[in-house]
Amino acid sequence: MTNKTLRRDAELNRQRLLEAAAELFRTRGLEITLDDVAEHAGVGVGTAYRRFANKDELIDALLESRIDAMVAMAERGLEDPDPWDGLVGYIVGALELQVRDRGLKEVLFAPGRGRKRVAGAKSRLAPVVSRLAARAREAGVVRQDFDTSDIPMIYLMLGTVVDFSRDAEPELYQRYLAILLEGIRAGGQPPELPVPALDIARFQEAMAAYKSR
Amino acid sequence: MTNKTLRRDAELNRQRLLEAAAELFRTRGLEITLDDVAEHAGVGVGTAYRRFANKDELIDALLESRIDAMVAMAERGLEDPDPWDGLVGYIVGALELQVRDRGLKEVLFAPGRGRKRVAGAKSRLAPVVSRLAARAREAGVVRQDFDTSDIPMIYLMLGTVVDFSRDAEPELYQRYLAILLEGIRAGGQPPELPVPALDIARFQEAMAAYKSR
DNA sequence: ACAGAAGCGGAGGTGTGTTCTCCGTATCTG
DNA sequence: CAGATACGGAGAACACACCTCCGCTTCTGT
Numbered sequence: 095m096t097n098k099t100l101r102r103d104a105e106l107n108r109q110r111l112l113e114a115a116a117e118l119f120r121t122r123g124l125e126i127t128l129d130d131v132a133e134h135a136g137v138g139v140g141t142a143y144r145r146f147a148n149k150d151e152l153i154d155a156l157l158e159s160r161i162d163a164m165v166a167m168a169e170r171g172l173e174d175p176d177p178w179d180g181l182v183g184y185i186v187g188a189l190e191l192q193v194r195d196r197g198l199k200e201v202l203f204a205p206g207r208g209r210k211r212v213a214g215a216k217s218r219l220a221p222v223v224s225r226l227a228a229r230a231r232e233a234g235v236v237r238q239d240f241d242t243s244d245i246p247m248i249y250l251m252l253g254t255v256v257d258f259s260r261d262a263e264p265e266l267y268q269r270y271l272a273i274l275l276e277g278i279r280a281g282g283q284p285p286e287l288p289v290p291a292l293d294i295a296r297f298q299e300a301m302a303a304y305k306s307r
Numbered sequence: 308m309t310n311k312t313l314r315r316d317a318e319l320n321r322q323r324l325l326e327a328a329a330e331l332f333r334t335r336g337l338e339i340t341l342d343d344v345a346e347h348a349g350v351g352v353g354t355a356y357r358r359f360a361n362k363d364e365l366i367d368a369l370l371e372s373r374i375d376a377m378v379a380m381a382e383r384g385l386e387d388p389d390p391w392d393g394l395v396g397y398i399v400g401a402l403e404l405q406v407r408d409r410g411l412k413e414v415l416f417a418p419g420r421g422r423k424r425v426a427g428a429k430s431r432l433a434p435v436v437s438r439l440a441a442r443a444r445e446a447g448v449v450r451q452d453f454d455t456s457d458i459p460m461i462y463l464m465l466g467t468v469v470d471f472s473r474d475a476e477p478e479l480y481q482r483y484l485a486i487l488l489e490g491i492r493a494g495g496q497p498p499e500l501p502v503p504a505l506d507i508a509r510f511q512e513a514m515a516a517y518k519s520r
Numbered sequence: 521a522c523a524g525a526a527g528c529g530g531a532g533g534t535g536t537g538t539t540c541t542c543c544g545t546a547t548c549t550g
Numbered sequence: 551c552a553g554a555t556a557c558g559g560a561g562a563a564c565a566c567a568c569c570t571c572c573g574c575t576t577c578t579g580t
Contacts, residue, residue, distance in 0.1 A: 100555090100556090101547085101548055101549075101554090101555055101556065102548070102549090103547065103548065103555095103556070103557085104548090104555075104556060104557090107556085107557085127537090127538060127539075128538090128539075128540085129538075129539080129540095132558095132559095137557080137558080138557060138558035138559055139539095139540080139541095139558080139559065140540090140541080140542085140556090140557065140558055140559065141556075141557060141558075143539085143540060143541080144556075144557085148539090148540095203514060203517065203518065204518045205511070205514050205515050205518065206518065220507075237497050237500070239500045239503075239504075241503070241504030242504075243504045243505045243506070243507070243510050244486075244504055246510070247468065247471075247483060247504075247505075250467055250468065250471055251464035251465075251467055251468065251483065252464075253467075254463055254464055254466075254467040255460065255463065255464065258460075258463055270460060270464065272490075273457075273487060273490035273491060274486060274487065274490055275490070276489065276490035277485075277486035277487055277488070277489035277490030277491075277497070278486060278490075280497070281497075284450050284490070284493070284494075286452065287450070287452045290452075290454070291452075291454030291455075291456045291457055291460075292454075292456045292460075293456070294433075294456070297456050297459070298418070301416060301418050302418050304416065305416065305417045305418065305419065313526090313527090314525090314526055314527065314576085314577055314578075315577070315578090316526090316527070316528085316576065316577065317526075317527060317528090317577090320527085320528085340566090340567060340568075341567095341568075341569085342567075342568080342569095345529095345530095350528080350529080351528060351529035351530050352529080352530065352568095352569080352570095353527090353528065353529055353530070353569090353570080353571085354527080354528060354529075356568085356569060356570080357527075357528085361568090361569095
């Protein structure tokens with residue numbers, strides 16, 4: 095254990111770094127550099143590297159709790175008496191977390207990123223989501239061939255929509271979520287779509303912004 | 308016009324370069340370098356740069372016809388007496404082209420890439436697809452709020468699935484296409500999904516391969 | 521079959537971007 | 551106040567992509 099308690103100023107800088115990293119992960123995703131974090135925190139790069147050997151340590155320290163927030167949402171979904179509402183509530187809630195936090199979205203699909211804590215949180219998430227999916231299937235509210243892994247695939251698809259339309263219309267993903275949910279549901283009539291499609295001009299705009307990262 | 312006819316060996320090398328570029332675009336997408344193309348063609352880099360000032364010239368020379376193949380598919384869809392079959396036929400057909408050709412998939416969503424010929428082909432594609440969508444909507448076979456721009460968005464989402472599952476299960480995208488089509492259709496009962504979902508092991512495998520490009 | 525034109529190869533220069541170290545200087549702590 | 555601790559940030563080390571240059575080879579027409 096390297097816990098000799100830091101000097102007061104050093105501890106302050108450590109907090110500044112953590113806050114800066116949290117904000118940058120949220121807004122710019124995991125592709126930031128430790129140099130970026132240092133600048134954003136208002137400290138020198140040396141200080142950043144002295145405290146955190148690399149980005150994965152930061153990811154591990156900051157993203158475990160974000161994944162656990164997803165676990166909590168899934169558990170709340172399990173408590174919903176209606177299996178459909180429970181499933182959809184989780185999907186929508188977790189999606190919102192991911193929309194507000196690019197880093198969260200990215201760790202979920204980046205097996206290498208993070209360390210033990212992130213890995214632990216992920217392994218806590220999987221079984222709960224699985225139960226949520228199984229319960230919905232057994233209740234007959236989703237198609238019988240619906241599978242647990244369809245849930246991350248939905249995130250994968252909508253994550254792309256979010257990235258694509260971030261500037262043009264950040265809510266656009268809700269339109270495609272509704273379409274996907276409709277495709278997953280057992281029977282029933284399609285409800286109205288919650289967001290209008292992009293018109294040509296805004297589609298172009300989104301496309302231009304998309305590929306320039 | 309710089310058309311003084313090349314020396315025989317130079318013309319041969321030009322063909323080799325074009326073939327190499329076509330294959331690399333197909334298998335690795337647009338992110339290849341002219342150096343890669345030269346190596347794959349078995350010529351020196353100098354030769355590659357002498358013939359093609361940059362990648363966009365190659366893209367322009369090679370991808371126009373691929374986009375026109377999509378235009379042809381859309382036109383064939385328009386000729387189908389059933390507006391739903393016509394629309395779906397196009398979506399499936401064009402998707403298959405994109406699955407077999409990463410470069411094609413990528414130009415469609417990369418406004419900067421290519422030059423006049425690619426831009427021209429794209430502007431030929433848009434109105435035909437638009438008519439296909441409008442016809443389906445007017446016939447009442449898709450939801451009334453279905454929009455032309457939903458089609459590229461479907462490609463965007465499924466393109467991600469294709470990239471994700473390229474090694475684990477290249478056909479997986481068909482599963483999610485079926486779900487999306489079901490979400491877009493007016494009324495009706497869901498047909499069986501064409502491809503089973505990924506099990507945990509293969510999902511992990513796909514994820515590992517995904518982020519390492 | 522030869523001379524001049526055309527073309528070739530690929531080592532290496534330039535530019536950009538990330539990661540990380542080093543050490544002279546500043547700041548804390550007891 | 552002395553010693554320990556920490557700071558800043560220039561720049562080294564590396565990794566790529568892009569592109570040029572020029573000594574040598576190969577074609578072409580007469």
